[in-house]
Amino acid sequence: MVRITSSNFSITQICQSGQCFRMNEMEAQGGQRVSLVAHGRYMEILQSGDDICFDCTQEEYDALWKHYFDMETDYAEIIAGIDADDQYLTSAAAFGNGIRILRQDLWEMIISFIVSQQNNIKRIRRCINLLCERYGEKRVSGNGTVYYDFPTPQALANATLEDLYACNLGYRSRYIHETASYVWQGCIDLGKLYELDYVGAKDELLKLCGVGTKVADCICLFALHKTDAFPRDTHINKVLTAQYPGGFPFDKYADCSGVLQQYIFYYDLMGVR
DNA sequence: CATCAGGCGAGAC
């Protein structure tokens, strides 16, 4: 068990923000609890107010989860940098101030956000769980929980189109089949994407079948942690049209616009209006 | 029954 105290950190907000499809809210008394599969491990986190309890060793927290949850970044500073005259953005950030931009697995994000297109979060989770159960390695955690690794490029490349359609992926089945084959054959070196800047990494990702501008931006933000990426989906476009008819002030928020995108997205999705 | 969900690829121009 690792106990830490942090304002600007909410496991439920992170869970609901829709960047991670393998994080689930659980029943809990006297606080919030989520389970998570990442880094090939299963973990639970308990939170009560500013008190957060990671169910792992200190070594594991320091080596993996601290970085995964972006604990080194001061989100209060980002929020403090928001233009006080921008009432919408100020409200959105106050509403979602516990959100973090996670550092998730690159391959998992590529497939997850291909699945996400023209799809709703509930079905996205179902599709991904199905892919993991059918093509991921089965594991058992320390507390006896059965879970599945995210399928490897090889496992998905070996799945037939029919198999993928059977996972209710619809027309995205072909995209996943082609992208998995492409990666498994070594046509793209995913490792080198970490060395590129946002624009360079995005250009490479756009070569993948089923990856367009929006999906590429999500991968850049949630896997490569390019916080200057600003994914534009239907929610964001709706808000930009209504709240920023003169254009969103990207120049003010050069290297944190991706964080702001998450505040806006979450506020539009969950906020009471 | 129509519409939409965190878009994208293919083809027309």
Next chain:
DNA sequence: GTCTCGCCTGAT
């Protein structure tokens, strides 16, 4: 380069 159109599936 920009625009339109069709697309699996399920929830509302």
